[in-house]
Amino acid sequence: MATSQVQPSMLSIFVVFFCVYGNVVYGQFTKFDKLTLPRGVIGPEAASFRGFMAEGPFTTVIDGRIMKWQGPNIGFVDFAYTSPARTKQFCDGTTDPDKGPICGRPLALSFQPITGLLYITDAYFGLLVVGPNGGLATQLAGGFKFASGLDVDLLTGYVYFIDASLTYEIRNxxxxxxxxxxxxxxxxYNPLTRQVSVLLSGLSGGGxxxxxxxxTFVxxxxxxxLRVLKYWLVGLRANTTQVLVNVAGNPNKIKRAERLGEFWMAVSVGQVPRRPPITPQGVRINSNGVILQTVSFATEFFNKTISLVQEQSGKLYVGSRFTDFIGVYSN
Structure with missing residues (x-):
């Protein structure tokens, strides 16, 4: 277990509260729009934004690229990639799961707001990072079967992530x-010591x-x-867990909401065990596990699982490995 601590600075504390605190009034998110990927590209499972100007979203796609939204006149453009063996001729537009070990399969993104570094989990290449200008990402930790989601601690700089299995890969x-x-x-992952510590084992599925x-917790x-755990980081309960909330469906990625102390979960009811039609939902909870709101995405994502619900500037950005667009819901 890594013991070194990264001390928070006043600047990082300011960034945290500037980014996540606001007097947000929630509606039912009935207006729908979409950010469409280039032709033949599918699988946007991330929607991460950079800086105070909220550049992006940045997303990951099945053919191994990390792409950046440049507005409706330009659309998505290449930003970064995870595999040193990747070539555009071999990989661009592919949906062949067996090309993943060559092309890469990035699944999740999280920015460090102070440095502008973008942390990435790739199902085959593990934990990586890329600078503000993009390009080939640098591997920080490898040897994983199925690295799935991650989040950067805005105060300490630690990176928390999930390896979905010791036995199967994403293509399985x-x-x-x-x-x-x-x-x-x-x-x-501790960026100062470059050490990876195992905090929990025996998890079922990714996310x-x-x-x-x-x-204070993750x-x-x-x-x-069908549940979410609360892992305590500080205090008398540090390094212990509790069941925060039982969920009616399969929870995938969890993201901080814009209102302090709240979170959005991407939930697919009927995913495992499969009970069609699958009902994709965004579920908003607080830090005590109280369900505050459920938003259905069943019309636009009919019978499809979703990977992510990311709130930004009062809108919900919804990602799925089965679509060629990021859904955008607003009031």
Whole structure:
């Protein structure tokens, strides 16, 4: 277990509260729009924004690229990639799961707002980071079977992420007869010592964690366990867990909401075990596990699982590995 601490600065504390605190009034998010990927590209499973000007969203796609939205006149453009062996001729537009070890399969993004660094989890290449100008990402930690989601602690700089399994890879999940196991792990990367620590094991399924704005706990989804765990980082309960909330569907990535102390979960009812039609939902909860709001995305994402619900400037950005667009819901 890494013991070195990264001390928070006044600037980082300011950034945290500037970014996540606001007097947000929630509606039902009935207006729908979409940010469409280039032709033939699918699988936007992230929607991360950079800086005070909220550049982006940045997203990950199945063919191994990280792309950046440049507005409706330009659309999405290439920003970064995770595999040193990747070539555009071989990889661009591919949906072949067996090309993942060559092309990469980034699944989640999280910016460090002070440095502008973009942290990435790639199912095959593990934990990576890329600078503000993009390009080939640098691998920080590898050797994982199925790295899925991540979140950067805005105060300490630690990176929390999930390795979904010790036995199967992401390409196995689409095979006939596939069953999830319970060998997933919840991990922490210390950027000063460059050490990875295992905080929890025995997780069922992937997804992505979310660190609280005050760095006191992390929410960890159990995708096939239909629940969310609360892992305490400080105080008498440090390094212990509790079940925060039981969920009616399969929780995937969790993200901080714009209102302090609240979170959005991407939930797919009927995903595992499969009970069509699948109902995708955004579920807003508070730090005590109280469900505050449920928004259905069933019309635009009919019978599709979703990976992410990211709130930004009063809108919800919804990602799925099965679409060629990011859904944008507003009031």
């Amino acid at each position: 999940t689409s095979q006939t007869g596939f069953n999830y196991d319970s060998t997933g792990r919840f991990l922490r 992505g964690p979310a660190v609280s704005a005050d760095s 929410l960890v989804p159990k995708l096939t366990g």
